[in-house]
Amino acid sequence: MKNLETDRLILRRVRLEDVNDLYEYSSDDRVQIPAGSKKVYNIFEMMKRIEKLIKRDDILVIELKSNRKVIGAIGAYNLTYNDIIERHIGFELNYDYWNNGYITEACNVVIKYLFEELNMDRVAMSHYPFNKTSERVAQKLGFTKEGILRKEDKIATGEIVDRIIYSIIKDEYFERLQGGKSNE
Ligand SMILES: CC(C)(COP(=O)(O)OP(=O)(O)OC[C@H]1O[C@@H](n2cnc3c(N)ncnc32)[C@H](O)[C@@H]1OP(=O)(O)O)[C@@H](O)C(=O)NCCC(=O)NCCS
Helix, strand or coil, X not given: CCCEECCCEEEECCCXXXXXXXXXXXXXXXXXXHHCCCCCCCHHHHHHHHHHHCCCCCEEEEEECCCCCEEEEEEEEECCECCECEEEXXXXXXXXXXXXXXXXXXXHHHHHHHHHCCCCCEEEEEECCCCHHHHHHHHHHCCEEEEEXXXXXXXXXXXXXXXEEEEEEHHHHHHHHXXXXXXX
């Protein structure tokens, strides 16, 4: 993905100097458990993870313009198969910054980029049933619920949980644009 910008945020490739900001939320169970990610236990481990992330072009960090702090990340993972071009978006945000509309703002610009510049057929997302914040984010972004993958994932607590899946398809994205129903 290319770097993107919104009113309050810069979405850009990961850098080594982001290590402390990324560690702040990557070591936090409140963020990592609902995200279904592996928690990071120390700064050295974080650095190793960043060295891998730097090479990837499907993840951008979210930098807050007001204080230049990296407060989260958003990924758009490639799911292309059978000629249908699709990305699955995932996101996580430092707990101190929740409920300010940041992820909705970041996702809106990423979804626009995926449909309008990368010509996606579908954009998907998913969350665990207990993740009511992501459920609300999916709703605000205009995703349609498709169904539930039952007992699909084992999370860090050891629990085996369902996954609720959503999509936006190309036609509905452009129909909404024409109808002036932007989610921004
Ligand atoms: C999911 C996450 C990225 C959302 O980021 P955010 O910037 O706080 O999201 P937004 O502020 O754009 O929207 C959050 C919405 O959820 C609502 N919300 C928060 N807690 C809620 C709850 N318990 N029940 C219902 N809605 C809730 C907020 O009120 C807000 O809706 P509103 O704008 O209508 O008031 C963040 O909570 C996070 O990092 N969670 C842990 C990791 C994670 O779950 N990743 C996603 C995996 S699918």
